[in-house]
Amino acid sequence: MPVPLETINPLVRRSSAALFLALVFGLTLWVLSPFFSALAWSGILAYMTWPLFRRLRSRLPGHETLAALLMSIVVTVALLAPLAWVMFAVADDVGVAAGVLRQIAASGLPSLPATVSAWPGGGWLLARYAEIQTNPAWLHASIEALGLTELSTWGAVVGGVGRNLAKFALAVFALFFLFRHGAQMLTQFGRVSAHWLGGSARAYLDAVGLTVRAVVFGIVLTAIAQGCLAGLGYWVAGTGSPALWGAVTALISLIPFVGPVVWIGLSLALLANGETQAGVGLFLWGAFVVSWVDNLIRPLAISGPTKIPFLLVFLGVLGGIRSFGLIGLFLGPVLIAVSLAIWHQALDQANSAGSSTEALPHPAPSEGQNRLS
Template identity: 70%
Template sequence: MPTQLDSPLARRVVALAFLVSIFGLTAWVLSPFLAALAWSGILAYVTWPSYRRVCRALPRRENLAALLMTLGVTATLLLPLVWVLLTVAADLAGASATLRQIAASGLPALPAGVHAWPGGAWIAAQYERVQADPAWVRAQMSALGLTDIASLKVVVGGVGRNVAKFALAVFALFFLYRNGTSVLGQVRGVATRWLGEAARGYLHAVGVTVRAVVFGIVLTALAQGLLAGLGYWVAGIEAPALWGVITALVSLIPFVGPVVWIGLSLSLLAHGESVAALGLFLWGALVVSWVDNLIRPLVISGPTRIPFLLVFLGVLGGLHAFGLIGLFLGPVLLAVSVAIWREWLGHARPDAA
């Protein structure tokens, strides 16, 4: 006598439940490493043309080519990062001493030049109101952990975890170089089987978007941080490397970078250094922001054919939802959504006619 499991619908339900369970448990097992694997995938994709050139120079020696590329990418990322960390650590020590002095003695007196600004009287009144309450200033700095050694230890622990993730990403990068062609072929085959020929367009949208985000957002932010740091150094800003790194991090969000150099320009102006303030402001407006406002939209919107507003929203939403890796995941998800939308429009037009 046939059982209920002998029916085609029941077998499909059981098979689907089995697949969902297996893949769900697999994702759960790999979840601690997904961010590192995603970074290694992004690095492999962006540097793949260089890897192919190394393979052509070393025929039939794929392992050696993968090893050389992995070492090269690691050195390219690690050496500048170590230099930045050492420089920022020295600047951070001086900044921490200044913060401790403010916490102990209160805010310094506001320079007299502020009163001559438009609205300077109101600014001075608000500053003096805060200055008159040193206990409130100490409470705010304590809440932010700016003078707490324990908070700094937590930061150091976070750096250690990120170093471990970086090591895992580098380890995975070697295998992606060596087996990348096979892995990509398998992904294309499975995607085509499930989604049809449209899957090729989706995968193309993912690749183009990742490359555009890397060059349009990450490299642009690094360039802005470098150019801004140079301007801070010339203007005589204390801890220019630290402020340059802050500018680069803030500039990952489009059009937010000017907040840093405008604030530092006003600080110089408040201390009576009008020439340095004007020079830093012009440098930021004509050079640093030019990179942000002109190059970034062209680099991103051109190859992806996606409105820059959507990429901007994808960056913000991705950062909120996934953290730093969301810089790529957010725009990629939007790119695939736009590709699906355009495909539907293409199918709808003949019917409408």
């Protein structure tokens, strides 16, 4: 049966419009894709500092541009000042660590103290260490594989730092415009979301906001706190390069429950060098102070406001970092939060539909059913 002509034209128009919109938005996303990471960080910074910006804007009525500029400067200084201090401190420690590695690569590992044999399993540890010590070629190859003694490796690190600084500059530049026009952008986005998603849009936006705040306080700030506390313990215990090891602890602590690897390893190193008091003290500091932040504050800060099981947040962090890089620290848990919001909404609809079905009166049996029963 031939299709009427009047039904073809609307279909063609709709298909052409959908294809045109997909092409335009696809090309737009492709053009902006190199800047997604910087824009995402800018959005996170704007969201976390928005209450402060509102207070500043209320004190400067009619001067939104000035308030946005001042707030952008405050955020930049607040981030750059401690970051610059950490970078300079770590740079000094990295130079010392590179020198130690070069010395080990040239002359081999130093001998362990005899007191290690008194440890539980100390004999096995001494035997394995002796095997490595008597194979300097393997040790040299392992250190060279790390590339930490090569200038090209540090050149790549410097290049990576430069690229990240450029992204940071772009994020701060975009942050000014988010402060200046963020309220209008959020209103427009809410209208479009409500048009496409209906009443569910608000729930999804709330889930995103709560998750970003929980990740910032539950993962990023707790990791920084762990790094600072651990670095203080390293400095008091007399370990070499405390700023470097504190920064390493903070970075590793972004992944929940992994941070103890650093301070446990340094505690064992102190004990192996015969510094029993420092080694035991550092272990107790890590177990009762540093890990307390990781094991108690982090789950409460994440699972409390979001109502998301901590296991899902943990998997979201790992999967997000694996898939999207450092920004995946936020994207992974956010995607899980939105998925759970959709799931709970569908579950509520299913429950309401089931309860309404149960409330309906049962139809009376037909005459044939009466004869069969």
